[in-house]
Amino acid sequence: MPAEGTAGTTENTGTFVVTDLQPPDETSPPEPPAPEAQTAAGVPVPPRRPRRKLRTLGSYAMLTAFAIIILFPIYVTIVNSLLPPDQLVRQPPPLFPTNPQWGHYATAWTSGSMSKYMATSAVMTAIIVVGQLVTSILAAYAFAFLHFPFKRTLFVVCLATLMIPLEVTFITNLDTVTSLHWFNSYEGLSIPFLATGFGIFLMRQAFLQIPRDLQEAAQLDGYGHLRFMTRVAVPLARPSLAALAVFSFLGAWNQYLWPLVSTGGSTPLYTVQLGLKQLLGTQVSQIPVALAGAVIAFVPLVILLLIFQKQLVRSLTAGAVK
Amino acid sequence: MTTVTAGIGGVAEPAEPAGVTVSPAPRHGLRTRKRKEALLAYGLLLPALVLFGAFSFYPFFRNFKLMLYETPPVPGLPAHYVGLHQIGQTLTSTQFTQSLVTTLIFVVLVIPISLILGLALAVAAHRKLKGMAIYRMIFSSTVVSSVAVASVVFGTLLNPVVGLLPWLGINPNPPALESTTWALPAVAVITIWQFLGLAFIIMLAGLQSVPDELLEAARIDGANAWTRFWRMTVPLLSPTIFFAVIVSTIYAMQAFGAIDILIGPMNAVRLHTNVLIYNIVNTNSPALGNNTGQAAVMATVLFLITLGMTLLQMRFLERRVSYAR
Numbered sequence: 345m346p347a348e349g350t351a352g353t354t355e356n357t358g359t360f361v362v363t364d365l366q367p368p369d370e371t372s373p374p375e376p377p378a379p380e381a382q383t384a385a386g387v388p389v390p391p392r393r394p395r396r397k398l399r400t401l402g403s404y405a406m407l408t409a410f411a412i413i414i415l416f417p418i419y420v421t422i423v424n425s426l427l428p429p430d431q432l433v434r435q436p437p438p439l440f441p442t443n444p445q446w447g448h449y450a451t452a453w454t455s456g457s458m459s460k461y462m463a464t465s466a467v468m469t470a471i472i473v474v475g476q477l478v479t480s481i482l483a484a485y486a487f488a489f490l491h492f493p494f495k496r497t498l499f500v501v502c503l504a505t506l507m508i509p510l511e512v513t514f515i516t517n518l519d520t521v522t523s524l525h526w527f528n529s530y531e532g533l534s535i536p537f538l539a540t541g542f543g544i545f546l547m548r549q550a551f552l553q554i555p556r557d558l559q560e561a562a563q564l565d566g567y568g569h570l571r572f573m574t575r576v577a578v579p580l581a582r583p584s585l586a587a588l589a590v591f592s593f594l595g596a597w598n599q600y601l602w603p604l605v606s607t608g609g610s611t612p613l614y615t616v617q618l619g620l621k622q623l624l625g626t627q628v629s630q631i632p633v634a635l636a637g638a639v640i641a642f643v644p645l646v647i648l649l650l651i652f653q654k655q656l657v658r659s660l661t662a663g664a665v666k
Numbered sequence: 667m668t669t670v671t672a673g674i675g676g677v678a679e680p681a682e683p684a685g686v687t688v689s690p691a692p693r694h695g696l697r698t699r700k701r702k703e704a705l706l707a708y709g710l711l712l713p714a715l716v717l718f719g720a721f722s723f724y725p726f727f728r729n730f731k732l733m734l735y736e737t738p739p740v741p742g743l744p745a746h747y748v749g750l751h752q753i754g755q756t757l758t759s760t761q762f763t764q765s766l767v768t769t770l771i772f773v774v775l776v777i778p779i780s781l782i783l784g785l786a787l788a789v790a791a792h793r794k795l796k797g798m799a800i801y802r803m804i805f806s807s808t809v810v811s812s813v814a815v816a817s818v819v820f821g822t823l824l825n826p827v828v829g830l831l832p833w834l835g836i837n838p839n840p841p842a843l844e845s846t847t848w849a850l851p852a853v854a855v856i857t858i859w860q861f862l863g864l865a866f867i868i869m870l871a872g873l874q875s876v877p878d879e880l881l882e883a884a885r886i887d888g889a890n891a892w893t894r895f896w897r898m899t900v901p902l903l904s905p906t907i908f909f910a911v912i913v914s915t916i917y918a919m920q921a922f923g924a925i926d927i928l929i930g931p932m933n934a935v936r937l938h939t940n941v942l943i944y945n946i947v948n949t950n951s952p953a954l955g956n957n958t959g960q961a962a963v964m965a966t967v968l969f970l971i972t973l974g975m976t977l978l979q980m981r982f983l984e985r986r987v988s989y990a991r
Contacts, residue, residue, distance in 0.1 A: 407801045417823060653803060653806070657867055660864060
């Protein structure tokens with residue numbers, strides 16, 4: 345019972361943020377006329393309206409100022425990535441590339457090896473995301489729909505992994521991966537991260553929201569557990585699944601510690617993050633190319649944010665609101 | 667059929683009486699079905715449990731053993747047992763204590779600023795205005811920025827030759843990223859910028875859970891915006907703020923990518939930016955420290971600090987997790 349209630353709360357935080365994105369002030373036309381009617385009734389409201397307008401204006405000014413401050417580093421990066429090296433050191437710094445050097449992007453992509461780094465990151469991330477989804481669905485289904493001995497203990501075991509940080513495990517995992525001959529390989533980069541306690545927790549919460557009647561009805565229709573899982577439970581849990589996918593994508597793509605220690609040698613299998621470090625040379629002439637590389641590395645994540653903001657917010661706040 | 671579902675739901679179904687009059691034969695069927703169900707469950711759990719065992723629990727327990735073995739300075743030689751000696755030696759070494767102090771300063775630099783900024787952004791974005799979706803998107807955007815991108819971006823902004831700083835007349839000598847005073851704050855700025863998106867998202871979700879009627883009632887009672895914010899919003903938001911403090915602390919303690927990219931292992935100690943996590947990575951590295959035992963000791967310390975924070979956080983999470991069913 346309480347599980348249902350708490351799961352409902354998770355649901356709310358996710359949708360709340362999004363539904364709120366359409367301000368009701370503007371979208372519901374019947375509302376604005378109402379205060380107007382009161383004004384006509386002779387209440388001393390007139391001084392309030394311009395003040396309100398001023399406040400709204402002030403809000404926009406503040407919001408825009410914040411937005412500019414946050415986006416400023418990214419804007420400067422894009423501008424600088426297009427500047428010829430001699431303009432880079434000019435004072436005052438050009439705020440707009442008058443002679444954009446798109447070639448820097450080509451240089452970063454080819455001789456800067458960004459294409460290789462991006463491909464490595466894409467493969468590693470795809471393996472981790474798919475793996476985490478599969479292991480989380482399977483385990484969460486068992487916790488949500490099946491009855492078996494040591495269920496509680498095993499669930500606690502899965503959650504306990506959330507408390508074991510990478511800084512403790514990486515030392516031994518490096519030995520393990522090396523002895524399996526996985527050093528500097530996709531296996532080494534991805535396999536240690538194919539299961540996640542957070543994913544199991546999130547998917548279990550989603551599965552618990554599925555009405556029991558539905559399961560009974562499916563059983564009467566002759567659905568076994570595996571068919572119920574693939575045909576009913578997983579499709580119904582799609583929002584949580586998407587949230588988990590976005591969350592693991594972000595985590596995998598932005599990993600730094602593990603790729604740093606588990607790759608190397610003469611032909612290192614660097615991810616985008618480590619590739620950028622290689623690209624950032626010491627010479628000023630290299631800076632625009634490194635910045636172009638940073639922009640390239642940032643693009644997939646901007647797309648992710650634009651398309652999946654809702655799911656991202658949902659997964660990030662999964663533990664946030666009481 | 668009904669008996670099984672009643673067992674899962676734990677609720678007495680209306681159809682239950684039919685199940686009570688079950689004859690011995692179906693009961694035997696029930697037992698095998700239960701066993702089959704348990705087998706299926708273990709099968710479904712197997713992939714996750716094997717991975718957890720191999721890559722979480724085994725390394726976790728082995729870490730305690732590693733603390734007792736000393737690695738010889740020459741690579742390739744076997745580690746030998748030294749007992750608790752190494753633990754005491756590591757914990758009293760200046761490299762460790764300095765690194766711990768650096769970590770604490772770093773956390774203190776990052777957390778208050780990023781949380782106050784995150785809350786300010788959330789309060790600004792909480793109003794219902796046209797186009798707010800775009801502002802919210804921008805404010806949360808840094809949540810997707812990776813440490814490498816942020817490092818390249820800010821590394822250039824802080825570059826002593828490139829554009830901005832020299833033009834503004836800010837010309838510290840040595841440059842920020844090579845100065846013992848400014849290197850750590852510079853890394854902190856990068857971490858704050860990166861964490862700001864998440865801080866904003868958490869704070870906004872918290873603000874949206876504060877009931878509007880309460881604030882409206884206070885407004886009608888004559889409380890001004892300032893009073894309403896400090897006397898109502900902040901107290902009602904305290905669980906969210908608490909959660910954000912813990913998340914940001916753990917986040918800040920694991921941040922080292924910017925240090926690795928912009929400062930590097932050779933300069934980290936000299937520039938007082940050798941935070942614990944970076945110290946652990948370098949101490950374990952065959953090319954740098956090659957001392958797995960000492961790295962394990964420091965990793966345990968970092969783990970214990972994180973554990974304390976995580977346990978606090980779990981108490982919040984627990985309210986949402988029901989072990990029943």
